[in-house]
Amino acid sequence: MRSVRRLTTTIAAALVACAGLAGAAGTAAAASPSPSASAGAGADTAPTEAGTSFRTATPIRMDQRATAGASTGDYLYWVLPVDAGARATVKAKVTLPPPSARHGATTWQLDVYDGLRRRQACRYGAQTKSAAKDAASVELSCSLRTVRGWAEQWANDPLPGSYYIRLTVVDLSQEDLGQPVHAEVEASASDAGGAQAVDGKLSAPLVPGATSATPKPSGSAAAQQPAASDAPDGGWSSGWWSDRWIWTAVGGVLAALAGIGGYRLTRGSGRPAYLPPGA
Incomplete structure (x- = not known):
């Protein structure tokens, strides 16, 4: 005993x-310190414009509110880095013209693409939303699946690297094309923890323009790629x-x-x- x-x-x-x-x-x-709490991220000035294509997407960071003035019918693009193990959520708000200047309801859509330009599915959130003729604004959101450090070639799993945000109107009266709108976009992320970890990692994150060591000619279109959405604060973990x-x-x-x-x-x-x- x-x-x-x-x-x-x-x-x-x-x-x-x-x-x-x-x-x-x-x-x-x-x-x-998390990426959102670092002094460097807080010191950066939030972007006040958006790109009009994947190549000209405006780089943003997590927990940074980006704004842009645009015309109804424009495609607005932003790009940000998302690391392995992160569950990212993207939110957008569009302030619409005065109801007296509009001719009907509008439908807006928020899409997110990974570094391979594959459209990523949202786990939840209002990715597409209609705004009535008298609505002052419309808000959209998309919560992505957990970013994995590695995946099979046949899988469509989100992988670490650049993520492109696209905001545009998909349905409206022809008379409303070109009217001024104000867009706001913000992304945040939480750590999914070891339950979502996988045994493997990419040799390099999916960052267009940064995954190849071959220098690009200064006048080429590839050289005009925006900042390749700089790595997260603290670098890429790669899972x-x-x-x-x-x-x-x-x-x-x-x-x-x-x-x-x-x-x-x-x-x-x-x-x-x-x-x-x-x-």
Whole structure:
């Protein structure tokens, strides 16, 4: 019984130590500066214009509100970096002309494309929304799937790299084409954690104009690619780290303790169970 008590005390102490290790790691991760909290991102001036194509998309960063004045019917493009393990949400707001200047309802759409220009599906959010003739504005949102560090060639999984945001009107009266509107776009991201991690990573993030080491001629169209949506603050992780490492280590410690405990419980006291008389 004494050995059982010692074993119980040892396992309890180990469990407390493992819990403290996991808690300390989580606290350290929470205390580390996020891309949105870095001084560099906060010091950047938010863009006040949008591109009109993939090649001229305006670079933005997470938690940065970008604005642009445009005409109804224009295609507005922004581009931002999204790293592995992130669940990004893009929100857009369009301030419409006065109701007296409009001739009917309008329908707006928010699309998100990855670095390969594949349109990404939204897990939830109002990606397409109609605004009545008397509406002052329309708001749209798109929450993407978790960005994976690596995927099979046949899969359409979102991968780390540049993500293009496109905002445009898809249905309106012909008389309303060209009327001035004001657009606002903002993107945010949360960490999905180790539950969404995969064993693999890309050799390079999908950033057009930055994945090739071959220099481009200064006058070429490729050289005019905008800033390749600079890497996130802190660089690209490429999915090599996740909290699965912590729980794998904790599981290994617990398995070792269970093996030691099983051995101590089954080996006995070391003395024979029966002693003959006079022994």
